[in-house]
Amino acid sequence: MTDPTLERWRLVLGAPASAVGPLGADAAGRDAALDWLYGRDGDLDKRDVRRIGGDGTSVLTTVDWLTDISRLFPHETVERLQRDAVERYDITDVVTDPTVLETITPNPALLRAVLQTKHLMNPDVLRLARRLVEAVIRDLMTKLATEVRAAFTGTRARKPSRWKQARDFDMTRTIRANLGHYRPDERRLFIETPHFFSRSRKHVEQWQVILLVDQSGSMVDSVIHSAVTAACLWGLPGVRTHLIAFDTDVVDLTSDVADPVELLMKVQLGGGTDIARAVRYAADLIEQPRRTIVVLITDFYEGGSPVPLIAGVRALVDGGTKVLGLAALDTDANPAYDRDTAQHLANVGAHIGAMTPGQLAAFVAEQVAG
Incomplete structure (x- = not known):
C-alpha cells in the first residue's frame, strides 16, 4: 500500500511522480478529477510541468466530474474545485448546462457564476439556476438575519x-x-x-437608508450581500430601506427588496460606471436629510470625471445626510478600490471603509438609536 503522504504528493505532481507506486482506486479517481480541471492550466507549460494523470482512459464530462469530486473529496474541497472551474477556467457549463444544474450542490461561488452568466441561459436553464440562487440566498438570509436584527435589539x-x-x-x-x-x-x-x-427599548425615529450598489462585474460579492442586507433591514422599526443598482444607468430595485432572489435575478452585472448619477438619484429620494444614511457601495472607479461625484457627496454631507462609502460589503470585507477618489470623498465628509453586513447593520442601528 502506498504511504498516504507519498500518495498526496503523487496527486499534486501527477504522472512525473509515478515512481512512488500505483494509486488506489479512490486516489486514482482523485487524480483524474484534478487532472480534468488543473491539467488545462496554461502556466504548466511555461514552468515545464506536465501534470498528466494517466491512471484512467475515460474522458470525463462536467457531470461526471461533479459527481466524482462530490464522492471523492470533502465538502470544502468540492466548493474550491467548483469555484476554480468557474472563475479560473471559465467552465460555464457548470452553471449553464441543465444536466449539471440538476446535480450540483449550491454554494456561494456558483451563485456568483449564475449572476455573471444568466444572460447566456435560456428560460428553462434559468429556472434551474434560480433554484440554486434560492438555496444559497436562503442560507445567507438565515445566517445574516439574526446578526442584523440583533443590532436593533434593545440592551x-x-x-x-x-x-x-x-x-x-x-x-x-x-x-x-x-x-x-x-x-x-x-x-x-x-x-x-x-x-x-x-x-430597554431604543427610541426610534423614522430613518431612510439608501443603498447605492455598483453592479460592475468586480462588485458581485457586494451586490449579493447588499441584496440580502437590504432584505434583512426591510420592515425593521424606524428604518425605510431603498436599494438602487447602477452602472451607467440607475435602476431602483426597492420594490423587490423583500425578495432578494428576484432582485438578484434582475441585476445586470458589467458595463460602465457613473457613480455621480447614482448619487444624484439618491439625493432626489431624500426627505429628511438629517435622518438619512446613504450607503455608496462601489470600487470608486468613476467612468468620467470624479468632480461631479465629489460635488454631489459634498452637497449631501453639507445638508446633514450621513454618507458611508464602502469599497466592499461581504463576509471578508476585502476592498479593492480607487484610493484617490475615495480619499477625495473622505475629504468632503464621507465615511470611507469596508464592512461586513453585520458591521453595516450595527452602524445603521447606532445612527437610528441616536
Missing part, C-alpha cells in the same frame, strides 16, 4: 421585568432568591420564583 437593563422571556433570564438573581430551596441530598436547586431583566 438589557439591570432592573426586574414582569415579562418572562428566556433571552432576559436573570440567572444570578434567580439563584440568590431561591437558595432556600436547595436540597443538599439531591444536589439540586428548585426554582420557585424565576427572575428576568427588563429590556
